[in-house]
Amino acid sequence: MxxxxxxxxxxxxxxxxxxxxxxxxxxxxxxxxxxxxxxxxxxxxxxxxxxxxxxxxxxxxxxxxxxxxxxxxxxxxxxxxxxxxxxxxxxxxxxSYEDSHAMMDKNSEIFSTSADKTKIMITVPSVYDTKWFHNLALEGVHLFRINTAHDSPKSWKMMAQEIKKASSEDTNLKIYVDLAGPKIRTTLKKSKKSGKPKKIKLFCGDKVLIHSATSSISTKEIKHCDAIIGCTLENIGSLVSVGDKVFIDDGKIELVIDEILNTDILCTLLTDNKEGSKFKDEKGVNFPNSNITIRAICDHDKKVLPHICEYADIIGISFAQTPDDIVDLIDELERLGKKGSISIVAKIETKKGVENLPAILEALIQYGNSGIMIARGDLAIEIGFENLAYMQEEILDLCTAAHMPVILATQVLENKMKTNIPSRAEISDVVFAHKAECVMLNKGDYEVETIKTLTTILKQMDLVFRKNKLLYNPSFQWK
Structure with missing residues (x-):
């Protein structure tokens, strides 16, 4: 040379x-x-x-x-x-090299002290057998997720008690509790006959009025549209602009804002489905082009925190978008005398959350005892499905630089969980999930079979996996 x-x-x-x-x-x-x-x-x-x-x-x-x-x-x-x-x-x-890896290993213990490189978390269903937790722990589950967007404080406490029963000296199961956060959802009027929310079917080009569920609608607004959809977000019209996109039900339905009518918005349905698009109650609504500023810790979260702090090992912040959201939860934990004793995980699921990730990580580093969840469901809608693969790589690399453990969530082995037959693509997805410190599974009828498949793949990848070389180039997100 x-x-x-x-x-x-x-x-x-x-x-x-x-x-x-x-x-x-x-x-x-x-x-x-x-x-x-x-x-x-x-x-x-x-x-x-x-x-x-x-x-x-x-x-x-x-x-x-x-x-x-x-x-x-x-x-x-x-x-x-x-x-x-x-x-x-x-x-x-x-x-040093040695100290950094020791630090990463230590930080990932918020999920479990198990020697397994990649930990497994599963969501607790509303209805379960009392042996459910014990059986899944035997198969390799390290922590269980309780979602406060569903059920009640009484139900969550019972879930936590069952998790503790399934723990032993050899298997110290962790309890992860997700705060519901300010989830934006549809609200449809109930049928007078059945008492259930009506389903609305619309076609491409139809006009849809989306209004805050708490606001009244004028006769003039009704004349403009083919259907009216309620939304839990207040004063929508003041938060968005004409031309912004709106996605409903995990991105299945796409609309564009044509007109702002006071606090409401008039949209055109863009989704071209020959059988029509079905609007249902309690479905998520995303405004990826709009600069919507909402604090992650909502009033509902503050009410349930005293209950969940009794048993939670980790609390997840849904809709985390700024470091202020982290500080808000820390302040609440301090008020309850739990600051430092409960771990915090910030769920990255919006475009703003991605943009502010370095600042969010800084707040988490200063707190310690923290992690990040890549919530790929809403995140894919917010940043575009075609950008998800690139972005999850970038987030993982930045979190590694911050020595921050990561949970990879949404649709991991989803077909396997629901039908017991995995797709080839989701098997390959687990190979990527191996890069994270923890993988989250959602609910399904084939939990045991799915966990067996997941643990087999993860152990195989432990033997052969090496990260590909990262190229340091200007396409980086946080320039």
């Missing part, structure tokens, strides 16, 4: 290190926060050509160095200085 090339590589690497440390407080004793800022700095620039050149001379390309950026670059500089017989006096590194 020519000395000129090695010398040039050495200089480029020094430049890389200078860019990495720019505007980062070197006296900050929080190594996770410092390392995350190093990583964010590096991702502002295109270093993919340097990565290739480092590989040519047998050095690390830093493609798997997110958790210990400074240590990896220092090692490469030392190797080059030895080859060039140059003197190098690097400052003492703040975080």
């Amino acid at each position: 020519k000395k000129v090339f090695l010398n040039e590589l050495f200089e480029r690497l020094l430049d890389l290190k200078n860019k990495m440390t720019l505007d980062v407080d070197q006296k900050n004793d929080n190594v996770s926060l410092q390392n995350m800022k190093y990583y964010l700095n590096l991702r502002k620039y295109d270093f993919s050509a340097l990565q290739d050149d480092l590989t040519k001379v047998g050095l690390s390309s830093f493609g798997r160095s997110q958790a210990h950026m400074e240590a990896s670059i220092n090692v490469a500089l030392e190797m080059l200085s030895l080859a060039l017989k140059k003197e190098l006096h690097p400052a003492k590194i703040h975080l």
